[in-house]
């Protein structure tokens with residue numbers, strides 16, 4: 178007898194599910210994939226960073242023993258320095274299954290030991306809601322982020338929502354290159370936000386999936402975390418090395434928890450206990466690549482170079498897309514294409530325009546109008562702009 182009829186088919190993932198639909202589209206020569214946030218060269222190809230290639234060759238003879246539950250020590254130390262600078266005494270770090278695993282592990286811990294509501298930006302990476310719910314935050318609350326009318330940050334409403342949150346709430350913040358909007362706070366706005374967090378004892382949980390990708394400068398991108406840290410707000414960070422190292426499938430990430438020295442053993446102990454039951458211990462290979470690169474001055478320099486290559490290409494492509502759209506359309510303001518930063522462009526297209534682009538023009542972007550700029554290149558930018566113009570007219 179059928180056992181699973183009560184289960185029902187869930188909706189496909191709004192990001193990875195769309196990638197599957199794209200692959201099935203038979204218009205192979207003209208279809209354009211702007212769905213998943215993975216870097217592509219101007220030829221539309223994935224890019225293995227030169228430093229990653231060298232590190233990989235050095236590691237070919239490494240063994241395949243288990244790592245400790247909290248990961249590779251050389252890796253956790255190196256990733257701490259990226260986030261905290263030199264002041265790492267109060268950091269508890271666990272290597273995680275990339276950024277997704279870091280968000281999950283932190284929320285599992287917080288659900289168990291910190292009785293407080295969770296706030297997500299009203300518009301955010303769709304998986305944040307899935308992770309929160311599966312970690313036991315049945316109904317995550319949201320705070321205002323984007324002003325839909327202007328596609329700019331609605332900072333006043335964001336402050337008002339967080340001011341109205343119960344004291345001690347957990348608040349997820351995108352460190353830089355906000356996904357999907359590409360709209361970040363300015364430094365003076367981060368200062369104002371930090372004061373609000375201090376006044377209300379909010380717990381800042383930074384999601385760092387794009388460090389180095391926003392400006393190409395690691396210290397500049399890490400600034401909001403360091404500012405909150407220096408103000409004594411004990412921020413946590415969920416770190417991904419998928420994008421900035423191009424190590425998507427290797428699942429390299431970390432959770433940093435800022436705690437008092439006397440709290441370290443308890444917090445680390447329970448994070449390890451949760452990890453042990455969920456996946457036992459993290460994969461070694463990607464973490465070895467990252468720590469090899471971060472600890473070797475030449476490879477480190479090469480990595481910084483690659484961050485610039487990637488962020489510069491995306492920056493230039495934004496300019497190109499904007500000028501093609503300005504040529505192809507009348508009475509439309511495309512300023513936001515170049516004012517947004519990071520991998521994504523939030524076009525402001527409506528869902529019905531997005532669906533028309535998909536069906537009639539074989540252009541694939543998320544239903545919310547998010548475009549992965551990495552998918553745009555000198556070959557497809559003109560047909561892309563023409564297709565967008567066609568659904569707008």
Ligand code: PMP
Pocket residue numbers: 214274275276277278302351356384385386416417418419425430
């Ligand atoms: N947070 C945000 C905001 C993201 O965009 C992503 C990747 N799309 C992640 C976390 C996690 O990605 P990963 O698990 O591949 O590190």
